[in-house]
Amino acid sequence: MSMGRKKLTPGLLALVAERFKALGEPARLAILNQLRDGEATVSDLIDGTGMGQANVSKHLQLLHALQFVARRKEGLFVYYSLADESVFELCDVMCGRIANETRERGRIVAGR
């Protein structure tokens, strides 16, 4: 063990990347964003995002496989909801980075 160094194994690296990639798509972020309002059916998400049914369904399969969302079937409808809130922790950190970039850029433009 070389002192405190936590080397991520290629395997874990791939798992992490797979999940980041899932979030690296505006369509899927839009779905998650809408689910922040609460449970929604596929139809709700189609209306809310303006995407096609098959497309929404496909994105939901992936989000569900990676456990970003939970499903509950009731009658004809399937209700999707956020599996947990950690997604937004991730987005908040990312937004913070973007805010910093913007601030930084503003300083450069202003010539500070």
Next chain:
Amino acid sequence: MSMGRKKLTPGLLALVAERFKALGEPARLAILNQLRDGEATVSDLIDGTGMGQANVSKHLQLLHALQFVARRKEGLFVYYSLADESVFELCDVMCGRIANETRERGRIVAGR
């Protein structure tokens, strides 16, 4: 304003997605992971990751454009380093999610 709801605009959504996508690639995570050890030249990263020069260079351009890494040129060499530590906050949250998934799965297999 509809009570406390923070709707992400499509524009911001795209910015966030762009950054998640950048992290959604094992090769780039491997670079960032190595940089955790400290500043490194492109050559160091080539050796450390086993990737080709042009490939490493291309990934670095993206990481730099999105301000994940900083550059410093000295003589023939360009030294890259982490722009800040928030990348690892992101990875830690993701790893936590993976750990949960695994634990969850273990329970299912064990039939709890």
Next chain:
DNA sequence: TTGCTAAACAACTACATGGTTGTATAGTTC
């Protein structure tokens, strides 16, 4: 100057995947 090295850049190939169209399945209502 010439030669050498590190890094960036350009062009290309191959593969992954987002979005669509069409179909199949499950559950409802009549």
Next chain:
DNA sequence: GAACTATACAACCATGTAGTTGTTTAGCAA
């Protein structure tokens, strides 16, 4: 039963991009 609806699934196309090869630029050394 038949007809209808919500969702999933399969097949396809078009775009994006990771990785390669080859070239170019920048800095050092003779």
